[in-house]
Amino acid sequence: MMRFLIKRVLQGVFVIFVLETLTFFLVRALPGNPFLGERKLPDHVLEQLNSLYGLDAAAWEQYVRYWKAILLHGDFGPSLVREGVQVSEIIAQAFPVSLLLGSVAMLLAVVVGIPVGMFAAYHRNRLPDTLLMLGAVAGICIPSFVLAPLLGISLGMHVPGLSVAGWDNPLCIVLPSIALGAVNAAYVARLTRSGMLETLSSDFVRTARAKGASPSRILWHHALRSGLLPAVAYLGPAFAALITGSFVVETCFQVPGMGLHFVNATTDRDYFLIQGLVLCYGVLIVLANLSVDILLAWLNPRIRSAE
Amino acid sequence: MAMNRLSICCLYALLSVLLGGGCGEGDRRSSAAKAAREGILLLGNNAEPQSLDPHKSTAVADGKIISSLLEGLVRPDARESGLVHPGMAESWEKNADATEWRFHLREAFWSDGQPVTSRDFAYAYQRLLHPAFGGRYVEMLYPLRGARAYNHGEIQWEEVQGVSTPDEHTLLLRFENPTPHLLQMLLHYTWFPLPAHHVEALGGMLDRRSLWTSPENWVGNGAYLLQERRMNDYISVVPNPHYWRASEVRNRGIRFLPIVNGYTETRMFFGGKLHITNNVPPEMLEMALSRSLREFCRDPYYCTIFYRLNTTRKPLNDVRVRRALSLAIDREALVARVVHGAGMTAYGFTPPTREYDAYDHSVAEMTQSERESEARRLLANAGFPGGNGFPTLELMTTSRDVQRVTAECIQSMWSRVLGVQVEIRACEWTAYKAAQQNGEYDISSSSWSGDYADPATFVGLWRTGAGNNCTGWGSAVCDAALDAADASPTTAGRMLKLAEAEREMLEACPIIPLYWSERTYMKSSLVVEGWYPLLLDQHPLDAVELRQNLPAEP
Numbered sequence: 001m002m003r004f005l006i007k008r009v010l011q012g013v014f015v016i017f018v019l020e021t022l023t024f025f026l027v028r029a030l031p032g033n034p035f036l037g038e039r040k041l042p043d044h045v046l047e048q049l050n051s052l053y054g055l056d057a058a059a060w061e062q063y064v065r066y067w068k069a070i071l072l073h074g075d076f077g078p079s080l081v082r083e084g085v086q087v088s089e090i091i092a093q094a095f096p097v098s099l100l101l102g103s104v105a106m107l108l109a110v111v112v113g114i115p116v117g118m119f120a121a122y123h124r125n126r127l128p129d130t131l132l133m134l135g136a137v138a139g140i141c142i143p144s145f146v147l148a149p150l151l152g153i154s155l156g157m158h159v160p161g162l163s164v165a166g167w168d169n170p171l172c173i174v175l176p177s178i179a180l181g182a183v184n185a186a187y188v189a190r191l192t193r194s195g196m197l198e199t200l201s202s203d204f205v206r207t208a209r210a211k212g213a214s215p216s217r218i219l220w221h222h223a224l225r226s227g228l229l230p231a232v233a234y235l236g237p238a239f240a241a242l243i244t245g246s247f248v249v250e251t252c253f254q255v256p257g258m259g260l261h262f263v264n265a266t267t268d269r270d271y272f273l274i275q276g277l278v279l280c281y282g283v284l285i286v287l288a289n290l291s292v293d294i295l296l297a298w299l300n301p302r303i304r305s306a307e
Numbered sequence: 308m309a310m311n312r313l314s315i316c317c318l319y320a321l322l323s324v325l326l327g328g329g330c331g332e333g334d335r336r337s338s339a340a341k342a343a344r345e346g347i348l349l350l351g352n353n354a355e356p357q358s359l360d361p362h363k364s365t366a367v368a369d370g371k372i373i374s375s376l377l378e379g380l381v382r383p384d385a386r387e388s389g390l391v392h393p394g395m396a397e398s399w400e401k402n403a404d405a406t407e408w409r410f411h412l413r414e415a416f417w418s419d420g421q422p423v424t425s426r427d428f429a430y431a432y433q434r435l436l437h438p439a440f441g442g443r444y445v446e447m448l449y450p451l452r453g454a455r456a457y458n459h460g461e462i463q464w465e466e467v468q469g470v471s472t473p474d475e476h477t478l479l480l481r482f483e484n485p486t487p488h489l490l491q492m493l494l495h496y497t498w499f500p501l502p503a504h505h506v507e508a509l510g511g512m513l514d515r516r517s518l519w520t521s522p523e524n525w526v527g528n529g530a531y532l533l534q535e536r537r538m539n540d541y542i543s544v545v546p547n548p549h550y551w552r553a554s555e556v557r558n559r560g561i562r563f564l565p566i567v568n569g570y571t572e573t574r575m576f577f578g579g580k581l582h583i584t585n586n587v588p589p590e591m592l593e594m595a596l597s598r599s600l601r602e603f604c605r606d607p608y609y610c611t612i613f614y615r616l617n618t619t620r621k622p623l624n625d626v627r628v629r630r631a632l633s634l635a636i637d638r639e640a641l642v643a644r645v646v647h648g649a650g651m652t653a654y655g656f657t658p659p660t661r662e663y664d665a666y667d668h669s670v671a672e673m674t675q676s677e678r679e680s681e682a683r684r685l686l687a688n689a690g691f692p693g694g695n696g697f698p699t700l701e702l703m704t705t706s707r708d709v710q711r712v713t714a715e716c717i718q719s720m721w722s723r724v725l726g727v728q729v730e731i732r733a734c735e736w737t738a739y740k741a742a743q744q745n746g747e748y749d750i751s752s753s754s755w756s757g758d759y760a761d762p763a764t765f766v767g768l769w770r771t772g773a774g775n776n777c778t779g780w781g782s783a784v785c786d787a788a789l790d791a792a793d794a795s796p797t798t799a800g801r802m803l804k805l806a807e808a809e810r811e812m813l814e815a816c817p818i819i820p821l822y823w824s825e826r827t828y829m830k831s832s833l834v835v836e837g838w839y840p841l842l843l844d845q846h847p848l849d850a851v852e853l854r855q856n857l858p859a860e861p
Contacts, residue, residue: 032741037365040744040774041443044459048441052515083358084520085538093538149570157578164578165571166564167540168338251568254575256540264355267736 001297008293012286016279023278024063027271034080034269053080055271066275076279077272081265087276090261094245095280097167098257101180102243104173106235108181109188114231116185117192121227122219124197132189139186148179148252165254176253180246184238188231196227225299232299236292240284244277337579343834343853346559347543350848351572351584351828355539355565359520361496362435365443367756367844370496372563375544375848376527377499380410380428380478381490385850388842389760391490395423395500395528396478404796405487410478415551417502419526425472430503432470434512441515446774447497447758452481485796491759494845502526530556530849539565546849557837557852576602576829582853583835587827589709592647601832605649606840608826609658610756611765612650612713614702614819617749619779622698627689629816632750634682635724636717637675642822645713650822656809657765658757658823660842662798665762665806666820667813679724686725694726702729704752705739713821714752743777751777754824760843763792766805769812780817 035041035049050056054065069075076087116136120129156164156175163172199205200223208222245259258277265273342349356369361377364370380399384390396410415423432451435442438460449455451469456462471479482489492498502519505526510517518524525533530552531544545560546553564581566572569588573595576584587595587603595603622628638652651658655666670678683693691697702718704710714731721727729750734742743751755775757764767773770789771781785808792804812818826844836852 030738032737035443036737036740036744037443038740039365039444040777042446042774044438045441045443045445048439049443052439052441078516081357082355082538083363083515084360084518090538093540149574152571152574152578157574164580165575166338166580168580250539252571254564254566254568254571256537260539269737 005290005294008290012290015286016282019282020275020279021063023275024066025059027266027269027274028059030269032269034271036269053078066272076276079270079273081268081270081273087272090273091258091276091280094256094258094261095243097255098245098259099243101173101177101255101257102239102245104177105181105184105242106239108177109184109238110235112181113185113188114192114228116189117231118196118219118224118227120189120193121196121200122215124193129193133193136186136189139182140190142182143248144179144183144246145248145252147182148176148249151175151179152252165252167253167255172253172255176249176255179252180242180249184242187234187238191231191234192228195230196223199223199227229296229300232295233292236288236295237285240281240288244281244284339579339582339831339834342562343582343831344855346853346855348558348561348835348848348851348853349580349582350561350563351566351576351581351586352542352563353565353585354567356542359525359533359536359542360517361499361501362431362440362442362444363515364496368563368565370845371848372542372544373496373499374494374529374845375531375561376525376529376533377496377501378529378550379493379496379499380412381493383494383841383845383847385837385847386839389491391494395428401489405485405489406482406796408480408482408486408489410480412476412478413551414476415528416549417505417526417528418532418547418549419502419505420549421502421504421526422475423500423528424475425478426475427500427503428478429470429472430506430512431499431501433464433467434501434506435497436467437464437513440513444497447492447495450482450484450486450492452483484793485801487796487798487801488759488761488763491761494843495759500528502528530847531561534560541565552849556849558849561848573829576831581829582831583838584829587829589646589649589827592649592827595827595829599829602829604826604828604830604840606826606828606844607658607842608756608824608844609760609842610754610824611653611656611658612754612821612824613653613656614717614821615743615748615751615753615778616817616819617746617751617779618817619746620749622689622691623700623749625689626815627685628691629819631682631685631689631725632721632727633816633819634670634678634685635727636720636819636821638822639675640720641713641716645709645716646822646824649825649827651825653820653822655813656755656769656818656820657762657805660760660762663762663802663806665766665809665813667810682724686727691727694728697725697727700727700729700749701732702750702752703732703734703739703742703748705736706733710752744774746777746779753818757843762802762805762809766792766809766812769808769817778817780812780815782811782815785811 035046054062069077079085079087079090116132120132123129152164152175156162161171162174166172205218205222208218245257247259247263250257250259262277265277339349352371353368356364356372357366358364358369359373361373378394380394380396381391382394384392395412395415397413399408399410401408412425417423432448434440435445436448436454436458438458445458453462453467453469457464457467469481473479506512506519509519509524522533522536530547530550532547534543534545536542542563543560546556569586572584573587573591575581616623616629618624642648642650642652654671657663657665659666702714704714711733718729718731721729742748755765768775769785771786788804788808788811792801795801795804830838834854836854837850838846
């Protein structure tokens with residue numbers, strides 16, 4: 001197990017390094033620069049700014065300097081568009097917001113998705129199954145840019161306590177987490193249903209049934225563990241995506257999370273901020289996948305023994 | 308597997324507490340009502356500011372915050388655009404041709420108790436102009452004598468004659484040309500002072516990464532102090548006890564909310580989250596009007612929506628083609644259908660004011676069918692009768708909805724009237740700016756708003772080779788008229804020459820003016836007092852009062 005973990009960690013570090021390197025050169029290949037404003041900058045001012053931020057050096061030199069600053073000083077650099085603010089400060093402000101929102105959305109997805117999937121599998125091909133899966137397909141198909149404003153208008157403006165948008169009281173989290181969690185709940189429900197169906201038709205469940213185990217014991221005790229495998233494999237990367245924010249939901253509900261920064265930094269060519277955010281996202285994805293691997297090994301003895 | 312069931316039960320309990328628990332107990336008053344009782348103004352402010360350092364910022368949203376934190380020599384009137392009141396300067400005098408202005412500063416203090424002196428102004432101007440600083444808005448100070456040369460590193464600061472400080476309370480500004488409109492320019496934040504002692508203490512004049520504008524370090528001389536900044540969430544300011552008019556500040560603070568999305572912002576207003584919004588998108592105008600006529604505001608704005616034509620490319624290098632494209636557009640229909648009436652059809656570039664009017668009256672007075680037949684005639688003369696042989700041009704827009712819809716509307720007008728086909732290319736914002744500034748486009752959807760209330764901020768664009776011209780067009784006649792306007796010591800003389808330059812430009816048609824936009828936004832008229840329509844949207848926020856004794860909420 002230990003060797004497996006070390007191997008995965010090293011792989012993760014390599015992935016992050018490749019990701020960051022690609023990002024570094026790709027964002028610099030995009031047309032435009034971080035200092036483009038609505039008004040054209042005089043050429044000499046652009047030169048001054050480039051030299052102040054070290055953007056006039058050769059790309060490889062900037063690249064070396066970038067890693068040096070991170071590894072030796074823990075300095076992710078300044079935001080080039082929001083001058084006077086550090087990238088680390090932006091992430092430190094936005095990440096807790098996205099983490100909270102993403103976690104609640106994830107909780108919602110698990111707490112709704114798994115039971116629904118189990119219930120549907122248990123009643124397979126009967127009316128409850130059809131209805132629930134219809135709902136799940138709708139959840140997957142309705143994009144968040146439709147769902148989010150609909151929630152805002154239908155609930156946010158009329159239900160007392162709920163907030164139409166903004167981030168100024170604890171209940172502000174309700175609607176964005178529903179908007180964010182719905183699609184994941186739908187996926188989890190479908191994956192749980194198919195995982196459970198496969199398990200319920202397997203030999204060991206038939207044996208359990210033949211031994212006279214009650215339906216609920218079969219469902220909870222025998223089938224659940226292996227029935228959850230597909231959903232769990234999906235949850236890891238989904239969780240990383242959720243806690244790094246969603247541009248659409250954050251824009252619709254005016255949530256000060258990471259998603260807004262991600263998109264804005266890219267359209268504004270805020271080089272250091274993009275790199276900082278990609279690094280953050282990369283680390284989270286790697287961590288999430290690692291935890292899923294561990295969780296899967298715990299759920300599935302076959303994976304453990306293979307290692 | 309009892310554990311499983313137990314943990315699921317726990318999760319449900321947690322979720323129900325999280326989602327439903329607060330509903331019964333929470334304060335049911337809306338954020339806006341609560342804030343109004345506390346005397347805090349909630350103001351939608353479009354976008355997260357670039358910077359609160361007046362020398363690093365160029366955005367309109369930043370200007371609103373900076374103007375509440377710092378004060379220049381003069382300050383704007385709350386009711387009348389263009390009217391100024393003494394600010395840091397108690398009084399001033401100018402010489403006969405308005406090339407030399409002497410300002411007498413009042414006894415005022417920075418928020419750390421240090422006195423505001425003329426040196427703080429000189430320091431600020433030197434910093435923005437410093438050849439190693441990279442000031443983005445540096446051209447605003449170029450009228451000062453020697454400023455341009457200093458900024459290009461040709462002379463030393465000591466040789467710059469434009470700024471001098473005979474004593475602590477006197478600031479002497481000398482200009483290359485007569486500057487009768489100086490007081491309007493001074494309202495712009497590039498002319499504000501900086502706390503020299505404080506900036507020096509936190510990294511110095513040239514430190515681009517200095518953190519002196521962060522809330523914990525902030526020192527200013529304006530009506531407010533920076534209290535908190537949460538990126539993409541809000542910036543809050545509280546009254547500055549050291550402000551010289553501290554007793555006249557009519558509210559207890561402002562929260563600027565950077566809400567880019569107009570739909571979200573308008574929803575938030577109706578959901579009781581804002582007192583004043585920044586923008587109601589055209590698609591929501593009808594809804595906003597029907598819901599609350601009294602709270603809907605439609606103010607004139609010093610802003611022009613127009614298309615740039617790349618005059619270096621064929622066939623747009625032919626003035627007949629350019630005029631034909633311009634005449635074929637039915638602006639009435641455009642304003643009515645696309646922006647739902649929130650604009651004025653434009654046949655000139657600078658929005659007309661009492662003192663200035665240079666638009667093309669002859670075209671404005673034609674009927675649309677007369678314009679269309681004239682357009683067809685011009686296009687035929689240029690060698691494209693009925694659009695035959697006319698190449699397909701590319702119309703570049705940003706990804707904003709209103710720009711795309713405008714482009715589609717005009718695309719069909721050109722096709723119907725002239726038989727000319729264009730393709731629309733919606734670009735992401737930075738790519739759009741880069742393409743426009745490098746002249747890599749045929750037709751570019753553009754807008755321009757004035758920095759200060761003077762037509763020179765519009766007409767000056769069309770000088771040959773000017774940074775924001777971007778059309779490749781230039782004319783010696785236009786340049787000469789602009790020079791003559793610069794040299795004119797009287798306002799009337801300047802206006803005359805500027806109008807001459809603008810007419811020359813309109814004649815050559817390197818742009819297609821579409822409409823003069825209006826600002827549409829929501830304002831809680833029951834709560835907000837002291838906010839009036841202003842052409843430049845430069846509201847002195849200290850004059851805004853929030854009525855406390857509101858009728859009970861339903």
